[in-house]
Amino acid sequence: MADTVPYRPKTGDIPTSPGVYRFRDETGRILYVGKAKNLRARLTSYFAPLHTLHERTKRMVTSAASVEWTIVGSEFEALQLEFTWIKEFDPPFNIQFRDDKSYPYLAITLGERIPRVLVTRTRKMDNARYFGPYTKTWAIRETLDLILPVFPVRTCSDGVYKKAERSGRPCLLGDIGRCAAPCASRVTPEEHRSIALDLAAFMAGKNDGHVRELREKMSSASEAQDYELAARYRDNIQALETVASKSSVVLEDDVDTDIFGLARDELSAAVQMFVVREGRIRGVHSWNVDTELDVSSGELVDNMLRTAYDDSDIPPREVIVPELPLDSSAIITWLTELRRERLEDSRAAAVKLRVAQRGDLAALSATVTHNAQQALLLYKTKRRADYVTRTKALGDIQEALGLPESPLRIECFDISHLGGTKIVASMVVFEDGLAKKSDYRKFSIASARDDTDAMNQVLARRAAYLTGEDIDEEKKASSFSYPPGLFVVDGGLPQVNAAAQALSEAGLSHIPLVGLAKRLEELWLPGEKFPIILPRNSEALFLFQQLRDEAHRFAISFQRASRKKDINTVLSEVPGMGPTKVKAVLSHFGSVAQLRKASVEEVAAIPQISPALAQAIKSTLAQK
Structure with missing residues (x-):
């Protein structure tokens, strides 16, 4: 009990029934709402020793001051009640989904007396039907151009409609047949609503009836030798089929x-x-x-x-x-x-x-x-490209790490190896929160005891450029000699301390240094016993994650390129192996591992490789 929160209820007091539970803070605000098939089994998991909890769960539990629960009759009732309370109280620790407002929708305002069709990026109009989202606004305009002659629903604003209604004269869209013109009483409000409902039904996928009806009308007009009307029906059929084909997939009709x-x-x-x-x-x-x-x-x-x-x-x-x-x-x-x-x-x-x-x-x-x-x-x-977001992220980093100023230039290091061999490292650079790829650097490490030793070596080599040791004047002028506002290493306290030792030996302890541990996304400062935990939704943590992922990607790509170059070099050493034959061997087996497993006969099966050459390849690989 000592290593848990003081408000923990007695285990025997918690029922084993289905129910919904709520964590509250000292002010009574609900922090988290959850449901459980067995309340006792679920709630006791929150009151395990704090050091065993996931860091984010621990933050929620320690932020709360009390927990309460409500028993319900079934798991289904718990689901309904949880959903209702999440909507009502909007707890900060519950999952918060957000609609992606960057996409436009086609909306039909069936809640209005005279419905209209429009393009919108929100979904807040009462009794409106929405279709989409589309990737581009022009895609909706193109769809409207095709279907408005078939379903002439008004597209004008309320102000334009009222002006036309007062004058009794429709706008240009009414004159060219792209609006039924209820403003000029060419159709009644009820007839116009029926057209809007037909458009909504078509956009919802119920299009077969409309096309069949238009085909019948086209046939009737053709039999009556009204070819102009038949051609108009034909164009409408083609328009509907074009719109429908844009969203077709090869599935059964009843799916x-x-x-x-x-x-x-x-x-x-x-x-x-x-x-x-x-x-x-x-x-x-x-x-x-x-x-x-x-x-x-x-x-x-x-x-x-x-x-x-x-x-x-x-x-x-x-x-x-x-x-x-x-x-x-x-x-x-x-x-x-x-x-x-x-x-x-x-x-x-x-x-x-x-x-x-x-x-x-x-x-x-x-x-x-x-x-x-x-x-x-x-x-x-x-998020990464937004200037305001980047500025806030740098400011939050400054505050969280206690830096004298925002780190406008950040350098992040990562180590990569293959089972302790072929050790490489990467350095990626972000300036003003954006990647500056021209300043990226790669490091090959001959040997290292472990990741911490490798990190020490890399930071020592980086420090040599900053201090100017054994560096010629031309290299001193390069961007690689420009000091960062913050060093970031991928790893926890051991990696941070190894990097700090290298900087200290070079006399660069004044440059801030932090490590980012992947498991809980926690920040470690040199020599500290406890990490810094940033809020999960903070822009600062998001920027650190981008730095770490980019450094990891760059290190992995360098190591793969090094391994590929390595095997190319080895095969090129075999007498009689030119670039074409090397490429043929690697293309045939797909990987070095597969080539090493192959027998001499399998290598000799490649058209460009003779049995003697195959034997030489296997002998050379065996020596490496």
Whole structure:
């Protein structure tokens, strides 16, 4: 009990029933809401010795001053109550999904007396139907150009509409047939609403009826020898088929499903949702999330589904997810009840929740996941490129590390090796929060006892340039001799202390130094017993993560290039092996490991390699 929080309840007092629990701070504010099939089993996990808790969980538990719970009748009821309280109290430690507002949508304002169709980047209008998001605004304009002659819904603003209504004269769109002109009473408000509903139905995928009706009208007009009208129907059919083909996929017509993809790293995640109706993709939705607590993929899927269907969207008959949540049965019950309620049909089929294992849906699921990966990359790139965000990150780093000024130039080092051999290191440079690739450097290390020794050697070599030891005047003038505002090493306290020793021996202890440990994203200062923990959603931690990942990528790519160059050199030493034959051997086996495993006969099977040459290759590799 000594190594836990003082408000911990007695284990026997916690019920074993399903329920919902809430952590509160000293002011009574709710910090976290969670659900559990067994409250005792779940809550006791939070009150384990503090040093065994994940750092982010420990921060939540120690920030709280009390915990309380509410017993419910089933796991499904717990799910509903948890969802309600998260929406009501917006706890800071719960997962917070955010709609990606960077994409435009096509909206039909069915809540207005005279509905209109417009392009928007928000989804806040009451009783509006949204379609998209699209990747580009011009893609929506192109879609509107095609479908407005078929469904002439108004696109003008309320001010323009009222002006036309007062004058009784429609605008140009009404005269050219791209608006039904309810402002000039060419159609009644009811007739115009019917057109808007038809447009919404078409955009939702119910297009077969419209095309069939237009074909019948075209045939009738042709039989009546009204060829001008028949040509207009023909153009409308082509327009609808063009719009529909833009979202077609090779699936059965009766496929009615939503497919989710998830990509995540230590700090954030991205969700993609493909809406498939009648075998075609009818919409794409995306969310980003910064996770405050350490959560599993199953928990993210749980929250992802509730976010997706929180609005007025109707769950389909089948939902495809990357991983089933632990409470999948409760989620299925909730989705089924939601579907029946919104369809106003108590006999509607139950929703199926599953992971696609094979076939077309599995292939499409992989595509959705790939889109999620790209969305996560885009999200991180946008954060990295924003000037205000970068400035805040540098300011937060200055404050967290107690630096005299913001570190405008940061250098980050990483060690890479292959089982203790072929040791290399990388140095990446960020200036004003952006990568400066022209200042990147690579280091080859002949030998080292371990990573800490390798880090000591690299920092010693870096310090030699800064102090000017054994460096000629031309090199002194290079950017490599420019001192940084902060050194960052990939690793914990041992790596930091090794780097600090090298800087101290060079007389550069005045340059700040910090280590970033990957497991908990914690910062270590030289000689300190405890790390600095930055908030999970802080821009400073995000910048440190970018530095570490870039240094790791650069080190790995250098080591791979070194290994490839190594084997090329070895093969080139074999008498009779020119560049063409070296390339043929490596292309045939794909890797050095496979080449080493191959027999002489397998090497000789390559058209350019004779049996004698194959024997020479194997003999040479055996000596290396």
